[in-house]
Amino acid sequence: MSTEYSVANDVAVITIANPPVNGLGHAVRLGIVEGLDRALVDGEVKAIVLTGAGKAFSGGADMKEFNGPMTGRDPGLNTVLAAIENSPKPVVAAVHSVAMGGGLELAMACHYRVAARGARIALSEVTMGLLPGAGGTQRLPRLIGLEAATNMIVHGVSITSDALSDSGLFDRMAEGDLLADAIAFASEMARRGGTHPRVRDRAVLHKNPEGYLAVARQAVAAQYKDLPAPTSCLKAIEASFELPFDEGLAIERRLFLELMNGPVSRSLRHAFFSERAAAKLPDVPETTPDRAVNKVAVVGAGLMGSGIAMNFLNAGMPVVLIDISEAAVQKGVAAIRGNYEASVKKGKLDAAVLEARMARLQPKVSIEHVADCDLVIEAVFEDMDAKLKTFRALDEVARPGAILATNTSTLDVDRIAAETRRPQDVIGLHFFSPANVMRLLEVVRGAATAPDVLKTSMQLARRIGKVAVVSGVCDGFIGNRMIARYARRAGELLEQGALPEQVDRAVERFGLAMGPFRMGDLAGNDIGWAIRKRRYEEDPSMPRFEIADRLCEAGHFGQKTGAGWYDYVPGQRKAVPSSRTREMLQTWWREKGVTPRRFSDEEIVKRLIYALVNEGAEILEEGIAARASDIDAVYVHGYGFPRWRGGPMFYADTIGLYDVRRAMRGFSADDPSWAPAVLIERLADAGTAFHA
Incomplete structure (x- = not known):
């Protein structure tokens, strides 16, 4: 009634x-x-x-x-x-x-x-x-x-x-x-x-x-x-x-x-419902009991670890922050206090609330202090050996039934879980930087992850104000796997004659918060370089992004070094088109015998957005994501995709998968790697859509 x-x-x-x-x-x-x-x-x-x-x-x-x-x-x-x-x-x-x-x-x-x-x-x-x-x-x-x-x-x-x-x-x-x-x-x-x-x-x-x-x-x-x-x-x-x-x-x-009845409202409503759909776990019964999480430990007090800790402090939970030295852990404490003090100065936080949150923070050096914690989040350097070493130690000291989470952005969660005697308690919690600001949380479900661990993690995400999306295990999960393909297509545009500022301008006019090259400079080009080097080693047949590798070999990591794809004036974040980068590209074109071609904004947008769509279709086909709308939620909340376009998969539906496939087939005439995903072929033939 x-x-x-x-x-x-x-x-x-x-x-x-x-x-x-x-x-x-x-x-x-x-x-x-x-x-x-x-x-x-x-x-x-x-x-x-x-x-x-x-x-x-x-x-x-x-x-x-x-x-x-x-x-x-x-x-x-x-x-x-x-x-x-x-x-x-x-x-x-x-x-x-x-x-x-x-x-x-x-x-x-x-x-x-x-x-x-x-x-x-x-x-x-x-x-x-x-x-x-x-x-x-x-x-x-x-x-x-x-x-x-x-x-x-x-x-x-x-x-x-x-x-x-x-x-x-x-x-x-x-x-x-x-x-x-x-x-x-x-x-x-x-x-x-x-x-x-x-x-x-x-x-x-x-x-x-x-x-x-x-x-x-x-x-x-x-x-x-x-x-x-x-x-x-x-x-x-x-x-x-x-x-x-x-x-x-x-x-x-x-x-x-x-x-x-217009496209913008339909997209915004789709984005709204995508958030809610992402929270649903079809194969986990609602009667599944939760695990109590009242105290959290974060292992690694760097930029990511301190940001992760803030989420739980904000939610009223005590947090043990751990690093290998007193200097390292105190640097993390200072970063947390500094973030809170900035909010106080802006009038967004009361000074008494600041002190109450800091009082819940327990800085420690020894990993033994995770023993009474209900959730332990590993946030050490993105290196498999470092993470395996950390999980071996956690397995020895964490209490039975504690949830052990890795904040890896690309690495194999199943391999990490296998390093413990309790793989059912291991899950990926991939926070996005800055972790105290970004709303997206990829919850990576391992092959052995227990249903109650998954359910508890999703509810905990809601408790700390995150939009949580479940991903299966693969290299890069949903978001970074797709962004790798997107970045590679952006690199191909440079290889064929485009400039970073042309590519960024086109997708920013489309509505993305930041183009791929400005985004790389902000995140640090060395991060992508480290991931590429790992992938080159794992798969020697993988196409090389030589231009980006040369940029990094020269130490041009982006804003933090004052030079990346763009140049930066000390103390400022404005990206200035770089004559140095242009000369590097011209040298590469001469070496490879490339006659630079012109790209329209429309073609740049199609190549980059359809790269996301094609990889997203593969992810759906493999079951890494449960729903197309989950992929949209990841991209709206984690990667600056315009909410008013709904997300990459919804945008493809608004264009029509027949036309999306037609464009991809046109690109594949010169590059077979552009072949449309099997799912796109099937849906286009049926005249239907990802969100049908």
């Missing part, structure tokens, strides 16, 4: 009961209207209170209904809101915990609003590439003013009910029991008699609305150049003061439908 109906004295209470966030799906909408009709025909009922059960008033629309059979099924949300607004009996919204999107629009359609303190209030549709589609752009400016409403709608910001207590949005702030206060207030309004106020009948008050929106348009165009929703929000808001309410509502609805 999605709504509940009860009567307290002379007040009917309609409660939305659709956990977890009381989404406004069809059954809820129907239940609200039926409850309203029931209250209106009951002569004993004088007023109505609308609220939500559990931990939300309402989190808004049920996006799973979008573009589905329920999309146009009556009653739609606007029909529900009109029924509330036109009720002859007063309707009071009792708002608590969360009122977002359609949930806030529902509250604004009520005659009165009573709020609990600390509730999160937002019209956040813009984050999904949409605008409020049930009167939000028309009612909010009438309630809290044009400027405050524009800020909330265009940026999708969440504000507490306390901050909005004097804004005009709420008629009363509850000081005790919210529902009791709302029922008492509803009875009071019913006794007052007369007509009850409708937000639609108010005017938007501003001394120069046209001038204000003109300035807002310029700011939005600069900040959201790839996203249509913020501009559409401004168009709808403009209608709130230029047109009668119903005409403004019609414009809002038209703009909403345009956005909902």
Whole structure:
């Protein structure tokens, strides 16, 4: 049952009961209207209170209904809101915990609003590439003013009910029991008699609305150049003061439908659902017990280890930070404190919280101190011998049942697990740098990893605020295996005549946060070089990336050396096109007899993005990733792929796999390694898609 109906004295209470966030799906909408009709025909009922059960008033629309059979099924949300607004009996919204999107629009359609303190209030549709589609752009400016409403709608910001207590949005702030206060207030309004106020009948008050929106348009165009929703929000808001309410509502609805059916919103919604799908473990029963994780050890206090430790300190967990010397471990402690102090200076962290987190940190030199820890994360140098040595030591001292995790980014987790007498307790937890900032966590499931270890690791990832994606074991897992193919294709562009800045510019215009060569300079080109040297040794037939090897042989590792693919001014991070790199490329072209060719931005983008797609298809075919959407989540959260394009696999679906295959076959005419993956061939032949 999605709504509940009860009567307290002379007040009917309609409660939305659709956990977890009381989404406004069809059954809820129907239940609200039926409850309203029931209250209106009951002569004993004088007023109505609308609220939500559990931990939300309402989190808004049920996006799973979008573009589905329920999309146009009556009653739609606007029909529900009109029924509330036109009720002859007063309707009071009792708002608590969360009122977002359609949930806030529902509250604004009520005659009165009573709020609990600390509730999160937002019209956040813009984050999904949409605008409020049930009167939000028309009612909010009438309630809290044009400027405050524009800020909330265009940026999708969440504000507490306390901050909005004097804004005009709420008629009363509850000081005790919210529902009791709302029922008492509803009875009071019913006794007052007369007509009850409708937000639609108010005017938007501003001394120069046209001038204000003109300035807002310029700011939005600069900040959201790839996203249509913020501009559409401004168009709808403009209608709130230029047109009668119903005409403004019609414009809002038209703009909403345009956005909902457009590629950007579809991509953003896909990215949203990808995160949630990644958390599901189809072959691990929900009844699988968790392992308790209350204390964590991190072995390796370098940049990665100290960043990993911060995640657990932030979550309120004690952390033992271990390194081989007092100097090394204290350097890690200083790095952690420095990061926290920077947040304090920016006003993002309270000084008392800083000290509380540091008090949970236990710097140690001996690995013996992992003995009472529930989870031990190895974060030593990316070298198999170093990791095997560490795991042999951990196997001797870690308590039975402790989870032993390696932070390797490419190495064989099964080989590491086999070094212990407890391979079932070993898992890969691949954090991305900087580990205290990046949201992605690849959870690498070894052949022997126990189901409860996997489940516990996924839940722990959620506890520390990460987007966790399960990967099988292979060289590079999901993300780095794909990026290796992407980087190799980028290298081929250089070998054939492109320059690093041309390649980077093309993919950055496509929407990636950073092109492959700027990314290499930032991460350190020596890291990729070390991985390549290992792979050359393991597979002598592997194609060599000679240009990148020469760059590294010259000591040009990127930002940290002041020179890489680009040049860097000391103390600055701006990448400056390098005459030195251009000369190196020209020398290589002469040596190899290459006549440099020109590449269009379109071809550069196709070659690099389709390289990701082709490797992603291989990963799916091998079962390394369970879902195409898991690959998308990895790339959106770990590699700067534009969220508004959904991820590489979703982007390929939007292009159409027939056309993607056709382009790859064109490339393979000169290079057989471009042959489309078997999965792409099969799906293209069937006329279907990765996410079908």
